[in-house]
Amino acid sequence: MANTPPPVEITTVRKSVLSGASFIWIIPLLALVVAFGVAWQSYAARGPVIIVKFTDGAGISAGETKLKYRDIEVGEVEEVGFGEGLEQVEVHIRLHKDIAPYVDASSVFWIVQPEVTAQGVSGLSTVLSGVYIEGSWDSEIGFAASTFKGSDVAPLIQPGESGLQIAFRSTANGSLTDNAPIMFRGIQVGQVGRAQISRSGAYAITEGLIYEEHRNLISSSTRFWDTSGFSFSVGPSGAEIDFSSLATLVGGGITFDTFVSGGDPAKDGEIFEVFEDKETARNSLFTSSEVDPLRVSVIFDENISGLAVGAPVELSGFRIGTVESLSGIVDFNQFGDSRVRLNVVLSIQPARLGLPGDVSAAAALSLLQDRVANGLRARLASASLLTGGLKVEMVEVPDAAPARLSATGVDMPVMPTTKSETSDAAATVEGVFTRINNLPIEELLNSAINVMNSAELLMSNDDLQKVPADVSTLLSDLSGIVTSDDVKNIPIALNATLTRVEGLVAELEKQRIAETLGKTLTAAADAAEAVTSSVEGVPELITDIQTVASKAASLEFDVLIQELTSLTSSAEALVSSPETAQLPVALSGALDQLNATLRELREGGAVENVNQTLASARNAADSIAVSSRDLPQVINRLNALFVQAGRTIEGYNRGDELSRSVEATLRDIQQAAGALEKLARTIERNPNSLLLGR
Amino acid sequence: MTAREAGLVACTRCGRAWPLGTADCGRCGARLVSRDKNSLQRVWALWIVGLMCYFPANMYPMLLTRQLFSVDESTIIGGAVDLAHHGAYGIAAIILVASVVIPLGKFWAIAFLAVSVRQERGFASHRRLLMYEVVEYIGRWSMIDIFVVAILSALVQLKGLATITPGPAAFFFALSVIFTMLSAQAFDPRMIWDAQPNDNEASDNG
Numbered sequence: 001m002a003n004t005p006p007p008v009e010i011t012t013v014r015k016s017v018l019s020g021a022s023f024i025w026i027i028p029l030l031a032l033v034v035a036f037g038v039a040w041q042s043y044a045a046r047g048p049v050i051i052v053k054f055t056d057g058a059g060i061s062a063g064e065t066k067l068k069y070r071d072i073e074v075g076e077v078e079e080v081g082f083g084e085g086l087e088q089v090e091v092h093i094r095l096h097k098d099i100a101p102y103v104d105a106s107s108v109f110w111i112v113q114p115e116v117t118a119q120g121v122s123g124l125s126t127v128l129s130g131v132y133i134e135g136s137w138d139s140e141i142g143f144a145a146s147t148f149k150g151s152d153v154a155p156l157i158q159p160g161e162s163g164l165q166i167a168f169r170s171t172a173n174g175s176l177t178d179n180a181p182i183m184f185r186g187i188q189v190g191q192v193g194r195a196q197i198s199r200s201g202a203y204a205i206t207e208g209l210i211y212e213e214h215r216n217l218i219s220s221s222t223r224f225w226d227t228s229g230f231s232f233s234v235g236p237s238g239a240e241i242d243f244s245s246l247a248t249l250v251g252g253g254i255t256f257d258t259f260v261s262g263g264d265p266a267k268d269g270e271i272f273e274v275f276e277d278k279e280t281a282r283n284s285l286f287t288s289s290e291v292d293p294l295r296v297s298v299i300f301d302e303n304i305s306g307l308a309v310g311a312p313v314e315l316s317g318f319r320i321g322t323v324e325s326l327s328g329i330v331d332f333n334q335f336g337d338s339r340v341r342l343n344v345v346l347s348i349q350p351a352r353l354g355l356p357g358d359v360s361a362a363a364a365l366s367l368l369q370d371r372v373a374n375g376l377r378a379r380l381a382s383a384s385l386l387t388g389g390l391k392v393e394m395v396e397v398p399d400a401a402p403a404r405l406s407a408t409g410v411d412m413p414v415m416p417t418t419k420s421e422t423s424d425a426a427a428t429v430e431g432v433f434t435r436i437n438n439l440p441i442e443e444l445l446n447s448a449i450n451v452m453n454s455a456e457l458l459m460s461n462d463d464l465q466k467v468p469a470d471v472s473t474l475l476s477d478l479s480g481i482v483t484s485d486d487v488k489n490i491p492i493a494l495n496a497t498l499t500r501v502e503g504l505v506a507e508l509e510k511q512r513i514a515e516t517l518g519k520t521l522t523a524a525a526d527a528a529e530a531v532t533s534s535v536e537g538v539p540e541l542i543t544d545i546q547t548v549a550s551k552a553a554s555l556e557f558d559v560l561i562q563e564l565t566s567l568t569s570s571a572e573a574l575v576s577s578p579e580t581a582q583l584p585v586a587l588s589g590a591l592d593q594l595n596a597t598l599r600e601l602r603e604g605g606a607v608e609n610v611n612q613t614l615a616s617a618r619n620a621a622d623s624i625a626v627s628s629r630d631l632p633q634v635i636n637r638l639n640a641l642f643v644q645a646g647r648t649i650e651g652y653n654r655g656d657e658l659s660r661s662v663e664a665t666l667r668d669i670q671q672a673a674g675a676l677e678k679l680a681r682t683i684e685r686n687p688n689s690l691l692l693g694r
Numbered sequence: 695m696t697a698r699e700a701g702l703v704a705c706t707r708c709g710r711a712w713p714l715g716t717a718d719c720g721r722c723g724a725r726l727v728s729r730d731k732n733s734l735q736r737v738w739a740l741w742i743v744g745l746m747c748y749f750p751a752n753m754y755p756m757l758l759t760r761q762l763f764s765v766d767e768s769t770i771i772g773g774a775v776d777l778a779h780h781g782a783y784g785i786a787a788i789i790l791v792a793s794v795v796i797p798l799g800k801f802w803a804i805a806f807l808a809v810s811v812r813q814e815r816g817f818a819s820h821r822r823l824l825m826y827e828v829v830e831y832i833g834r835w836s837m838i839d840i841f842v843v844a845i846l847s848a849l850v851q852l853k854g855l856a857t858i859t860p861g862p863a864a865f866f867f868a869l870s871v872i873f874t875m876l877s878a879q880a881f882d883p884r885m886i887w888d889a890q891p892n893d894n895e896a897s898d899n900g
Contacts, residue, residue, distance in 0.1 A: 021735060022732040022735040022736055022739070024732065024735060024736040024739040024740065024880075025735065025739045027739055027740065027743050027873075028739050028740075028742045028743045028746070031742075031743045031746050031747070032746070035746065064764070064765065128762060130764070
């Protein structure tokens with residue numbers, strides 16, 4: 001045992017770390033790899049979180065409520081909390097990664113929950129499964145957004161639907177119902193969305209959708225009307241009850257028809273009115289002009305009763321539209337107090353404004369804007385004194401405070417107003433009535449009765465009864481006069497006179513009366529000029545007359561009446577006086593004398609003398625015919641004179657009254673000239689007429 | 695004194711002792727190893743995997759209960775707490791013990807055994823062996839949770855009204871139990887005695 005082997009150099013091999021390791025370590029390594037792999041995958045597959053704000057939670061719970069798109073789950077609510085100030089519920093939704101890019105700024109979210117409406121039951125599945133959030137977005141990737149405002153109601157256009165998007169506006173008596181179906185021949189071709197009252201409260205407006213396959217049914221001449229409720233009528237054929245369907249009876253609905261051909265296909269965004277019934281809808285097509293009326297809102301400070309729907313709207317006395325609706329409005333922010341104001345919606349027909357060129361509501365609006373800038377204001381005015389009805393009048397107020405007819409946004413333009421006219425008119429009418437009341441009509445009647453009495457007395461007077469007899473004696477006296485010798489001598493005297501006239505005419509012939517006439521006419525021209533200069537004074541004269549007229553107009557009416565009364569009483573006194581009673585006697589005397597004179601005249605031989613005289617006159621006329629050759633010249637001068645006068649008068653054509661009187665004068669003068677010309681021609685043709693007077 | 699010190703190796707399957715160096719058991723054919731060198735490495739590796747699976751087993755829901763209106767997801771501890779709230783303290787206690795206390799105890803026990811074989815002082819070797827036996831025996835009972843989930847899922851499948859499906863935690867919990875059992879089995883209890891100080895009063899149970 002002693003020979004032990006020599007000690008061997010032992011080199012301790014340095015063990016590698018892994019050499020002693022068992023293959024079993026692969027298992028935890030694998031587990032780690034798998035764990036990390038799963039963690040990474042789940043992290044990488046996570047979509048983004050979006051925040052949707054709702055007004056209430058409506059059964060949303062974190063970790064359970066899903067987000068669905070076309071009824072497929074595309075996300076899950078991770079967290080539900082409140083926004084700042086507890087005003088809104090913020091729902092954090094984890095989106096699926098693959099759809100996340102499509103959830104852009106135009107996305108809409110709403111909560112689907114069971115709902116029972118007149119149109120039926122919807123969202124029934126959520127009774128069991130709980131509510132879920134439905135999202136709607138298009139298939140294009142738009143601007144990214146992470147915060148959305150949740151909608152309270154489902155949008156009208158659900159994902160996957162398309163169609164004609166139009167809007168409906170209620171008319172004065174029409175109404176709109178939320179989510180009502182749009183029926184056509186009993187088939188639903190569209191749907192109405194959630195109706196809203198316009199900010200001014202004048203009408204309700206809602207969006208509507210006509211499904212894509214029915215869009216060609218709608219044109220610009222299509223009219224919609226309300227079919228909700230039922231109508232009941234009793235006629236010769238018996239009582240009739242009419243409603244289109246039970247659904248529309250309960251839930252409302254609208255239908256439409258295109259009564260006339262033509263019209264352009266409707267475009268997205270067009271606004272249609274919903275009329276109260278079919279008749280109104282049909283009539284609207286024919287009564288209203290082609291273009292839509294312009295709607296203008298007017299807010300009156302005064303609340304005066306008497307304005308009614310349908311009252312006229314007048315511009316310079318011309319009816320341009322009607323009052324479409326009336327409502328009260330309280331808006332502290334706008335007016336600064338809480339008074340109720342009268343909000344009137346005017347429907348103005350652009351066609352009645354006489355627009356040049358394009359007749360449209362927009363053109364009418366710009367015209368009104370123009371006029372408003374120049375002081376056009378709306379006011380209430382009395383339409384009828386008897387009923388107290390009012391109308392809306394547009395008047396130009398000369399120094400109105402500046403205002404504009406602004407048409408911004410969706411609201412109607414608001415027309416500025418001015419003080420209404422109603423109270424003044426009423427006062428004036430009342431004053432007139434008071435004054436008429438105060439007139440002494442009874443006294444006047446009494447006086448008139450007195451006059452009648454006196455007249456009767458006069459008629460029954462004995463002296464008056466004798467008048468016929470007196471008249472006959474008067475006539476016999478007159479015949480006596482005519483047959484008297486003096487009257488018989490008259491023809492002889494006349495004869496002598498005519499002889500002298502003859503001599504005079506001969507003398508005239510000698511003296512070339514034409515020249516003389518010329519001179520005379522020159523003088524006449526001078527005179528005319530003088531007249532024209534004196535015409536200058538006419539305007540003043542007219543002014544004087546006007547003042548006199550106005551004085552006359554301003555004369556107290558009752559004073560006049562009193563004077564009339566006193567005049568009447570004086571007349572009465574006169575009639576009843578004894579002198580008046582004796583008047584018939586005097587009259588009969590005068591008639592007697594006239595009678596005698598006529599009798600004397602009849603017995604005179606004046607006729608022969610007259611004949612002689614006429615013969616001499618014929619000679620004289622011959623001479624005049626010779627001299628009348630010069631007359632045309634004279635007439636020319638006269639014409640020139642009148643032209644001059646006309647020009648002068650034109651110069652004075654300042655005032656209407658003046659020009660009118662001057663025109664009348666001129667016309668008279670021209671007539672005179674014409675007559676003169678005619679006279680000259682007549683004389684030329686038949687000189688005898690100058691003497692014979694024919 | 696151990697068998698190894700006596701130059702013997704025992705067959706772990708049939709128990710017959712052979713001289714040290716014999717490769718295979720002449721009676722049952724099992725491979726004979728005096729000490730499994732990689733035992734501790736296997737224990738630790740499987741222990742780690744078991745622990746790794748234990749965390750998701752408690753974080754994820756064990757049961758998905760779909761009732762008429764709602765889906766209820768409950769984790770192990772959450773379910774026990776729910777049961778306790780409803781007054782079922784006994785069941786809650788059983789679930790807590792079977793699903794939380796026992797697995798955690800096993801982790802602790804295996805780790806303790808694996809660490810203590812290297813140390814000379816500490817627990818008495820007998821106690822450590824007893825601990826090992828208990829761990830080995832009780833480990834399978836942790837599967838009771840998995841059985842409950844499996845039975846419930848199979849039974850409660852009333853379409854629409856109520857369905858119960860196992861959650862992801864059931865899978866992890868099962869893995870965790872399996873790996874801890876494997877870990878416990880990988881432990882070579884003979885090492886307990888190797889660490890023993892060389893005193894002769896020690897029992898020769900090996």
